[in-house]
Amino acid sequence: MIVLVLDQIPPDDPADDPRPRDAEEPGEGSPVPRPTPRAVVQSFGMLAASVLVGVLAVMPAPYAVNGPGPTRDVLGEVDGEPLIEVEGAPTYPSTGELRLTTISGVGGPGYPAYALNVLRGWISPSSVVRPVEDVYPQDVSREEIDESNAGLMVSSQENATVAALVELGYEVPATLVVAGTVEGTDADGKLEEGDVLTAMDGVALPDYQTLVGRLADVAPGDTVTLTVTRHARSEDVSVVTSEREGGGAQIGVFIDPSFDMPVDVRINIEGIGGPSAGTMFALGLVDLLTPEDEAAGVVIAGTGTIDVTGAVGPIGGIRQKLAGAVRDGAAWFLAPADNCDEVVGHVPDGLRVVEVATLRDAREAMVAIGAGDADDLPTCTAG
Known part of the structure; x- marks a missing residue:
């Protein structure tokens, strides 16, 4: 603290100055006191620390750091427009929120990670640090990664729309075009790219x-006998099925x-890629197209891919998505059943997790949560 004594003015003549002058006061022409060894060491230490921090701030590190990303309410708006827009069917308001979750990373x-990013990631309980080669392929560019993620997002939106409309009882006709065959299966060499499947064992395949x-x-x-349209002609092709991963038969x-969508659905979202928002897109569409206020004022977050x-x-x-959900006010989280082993023991305080394997599971959970009758919903347990 500096105290100014305004009513005491130093005399003009130094001889009249009453202050003690036993020691020479530093001033112009006076020798500057030599710094002590301790002061020198402290100065060099501070300088070294500053240099080290500067180096860490710009030194790339061979790691990827992922943490909680932003969440988005699929029932809400983006830049003044509904995140999900529907034409061709009535929509209904909801008082709840259905939040898709994301991760952010460097x-x-x-987008290289720097040493400071890695240090913060190691310190943060909601972040994960892994060798970069375990997260990203090393032979692709950022543009290729972004393009792939954008494609997965588009596919996810289409799958979510089909799944939601079918869940609500709509018929969604489809033309089933062969994009290729699985090497080593009986279909390899019998079916061709561009073939259109129209029937199996005489039963039509409209969707x-x-x-x-x-x-x-x-x-x-x-x-099985597949009827295909090939070069504008109908042909029957017999194929021996094989076992697909996870069980069941596959054509190969x-x-x-x-x-052919019976309802026009547009999802307005940018800056988010990948397929993991599919379940929340589908659930949001179900909520919008039904008159009931299923979420009923509750903030429900979730994640999961979805197929048609x-x-x-x-x-x-x-x-990281669990942490982002509770940060943004969610009380409930819908987690894919196949992720349950990673969930157990890592649920943030204030968040309840519900295990879902299908859109029907997610819809029933949403209804139960909104009705305040969610005590019996399945949760993730150790496998």
Whole structure:
């Protein structure tokens, strides 16, 4: 503290100055006191620390750091426009929130992580630090990664729309185009890219769900007769099915369906890529297209991929998404069943997690939560 004594003015003549003058006061022409060794050491220490911090701030590190990213209410707005817009069907307001969750990260092509990022990641309980080669392929560019994520987001939105409309009882016709065959299966060499599947064992295939349903009744190793349109001609092709990963029979083809949507749905979201928002997109569309206020004022977050049959799939970064959800006010979180092993023991205080495997599970959970009747909903347990 500096105290100014304004009513005491120093005399003009130094001889009249009453202050003691036993020691020479430093001033112009006076010798400057030599710094002590301790002061020198402290100065050099501070300088070294400053240099070290500067180096850490700009030194790339071979790690990827992921933490909680932003969340978005799929029932809300983005820049003044609804995140989900629907034409061709009435929509209904909701008092709740359905928040998709994301992760944010640095590291990898185009966005290197620096030493300070890594240090903060190690300190933060909601972040994870991994070698960059474990997270990002090293032979692709940032542009290629962004393009892939954008494509996955578009596919996720289409899958979510089909799954939601089918869940609500709409018919969603589809043209089932063969995009390729699985090497080593009986279909390889029998079916061709561009073939259109129109029937199986004489039963018409007007949509993707019919194909999935028919295959559910087939055992791996059974022979099925596929009717295909090839070069504008109809042909029958016999194929021996094989076992797909996870169980059940597969034909051995990749299908690129073209859907004839009965309702026009547009999802307005930018800056977020990948497929993990699919479940929340579908759930939001279900809520918008039904007159009931299912969420009923509750903030529900979640994640999960979704396919056109409504199956919810696992995602990455579940722990970071849990942290982001509770940070943004969510009381409930819908987690894919296949991510439950990563959830157990890592649920933030104030958040309850519900295990879901299908869109139907997620819809029933949303209704129960909104009604205040969620005590019996399944939660993640150790496997």
